[in-house]
Amino acid sequence: MRRATFGAAAAGLLAALFTAAPAQAATGSITGLDGKCLDVAGASSANGTPVQIYDCNGTNAQQWTVGSDGTIRALGKCLDVVDRSTADGAKVQLWDCTGGANQQWVVTAAHDIVNPAADKCLDVTDRNSANGTRVQIWTCTGGSNQKWNAPATGGGTTVPSGFVVSEAQFNQMFPNRNPFYTYQGLVQALSAYPGFANTGDDTTKKQEAAAFLANVSHETGGLVYVVEQNTANYPTYCDWSQPYGCPAGQAAYYGRGPIQLSWNFNYKAAGDAIGVDLLNNPWLVENDPAIAWKTGLWYWNTQSGPGTMTPHNAMVNHAGFGQTIRSINGSLECDGRNPAQVQSRVDAYQRFTSILGVSPGNNLYC
Structure with a gap:
């Protein structure tokens, strides 16, 4: 994440596995x-x-x-x-x-x-x-x-977690995902922001979930990358003007997680919000799936970046998916700056809303 936006280049494939209880056949x-x-x-x-x-x-x-x-x-x-x-x-x-x-x-x-x-x-x-x-x-x-009606679900999917995206749908969205990004980790993270994908009618809830996961997919190459790939950037994310400095080290605040959290001040703010000391231990974001997901949800629900509203508010108030792009990376992508990147996000969103069985709504572009 740059000062107002998140970086997309990332790597470092981790293999921490958290296994959810399987559904019955x-x-x-x-x-x-x-x-x-x-x-x-x-x-x-x-x-x-x-x-x-x-x-x-x-x-x-x-x-x-x-x-x-x-x-x-x-x-x-x-x-x-x-x-x-x-x-x-x-x-x-x-x-x-x-x-x-x-x-x-x-x-x-x-x-x-x-x-x-x-x-x-x-x-x-x-x-x-x-x-x-x-x-x-x-x-x-x-x-x-x-179209088929299958015995496991009566033609749909059950969501024991209460989240509008089932584990099967999550796996369909991210067939090549890094094992670090577990469905269980995402579900565990939802308690930090109970309004996420849980505000408004069923369509709105599913549209918001699809919008978040589409932007995440774009930022991480389909949930493949856990940490920023360009290690040369690592020392650049320390703002020594902050009174707390960079206690974990000059090069410790590189991009991590589903929306590539970066900069010492963002680690401080996200950690304070979710109750974890990320300023002193930023590595938690690349070692704990639930914490990683919570940092993504922190930005989604509380930060407007270069936009005028949080991505959460953009979706629940029906401003459209395009405003989520503006809030995440609008200064580099919107208003014709990089239409290919915008299209990549829109394509993922339309694919995910199709999986969830809802329309994508209006105002898809920024």
Whole structure:
């Protein structure tokens, strides 16, 4: 974070793991286009058996287990994308469970079933509801041939944490994230700012969550980077004019966390707000996922940066996503200064609101 904005270059992949309790698997039919069931052709459990849609008949060929491990199984085998393809039109089959990315699926609140590795939706070929029509993956369009009701969630997602983003949706948003950025850490951080993604109607709550996570995604390369990459910058973030100086060292206040907290005075202010001594121990932001998330939420909920309002107020008062960009990095990106960076943020926001099943609203640009 520069004096009024946050830097985006970062690195330092940390591997601290905090494991949340898994949800229970559920078994039943998966229904889709025109009420047809996801079906294993011929009820065969052989590797490579096509997966299709068919009239619902209650047989084992149509009984699917949606597991907490991201797999969808029938007849003891996994729903699998042929040849690990990520291309539009890649067919889906049954195969021995291998743990591969082509066997990982996320059921979203918008009734999509998504393969995060391909970033594509389970899709009925050519929108054809005839018995025996093959199922494939395709770029998500929101069409009826990509909508499913799955047994684990009744077609949506459950959110035991009370947060409007489920763990499955979080994983879909950040399929390549650094393990440091845990969903559990984010949920633990929410208590510091209870109004975040919890103000207004359900649409407003989801839009705010999507807006925060979209900006975070842009700042960290998809939640990949934990610390600032350019180490040459590290000594520059100490403002000795502050009465408390830089007790952790001249080069200790480099960018860290989901919105790259930097400068000694920002560490002091964020630490005071969340009740942690970050001025003397700034390394907590790169070692504790909950503290890292809290620093991002601190800025989001309390700082306006180069803008005229906090990002939180921009979303709950319906000023639009563009004002969150202005508050985070407007002096370098808005008003035509860097339209490509603005577009990157908007693209992430639109993708995340789609995952959450809400419209992005108006005034997306700054």
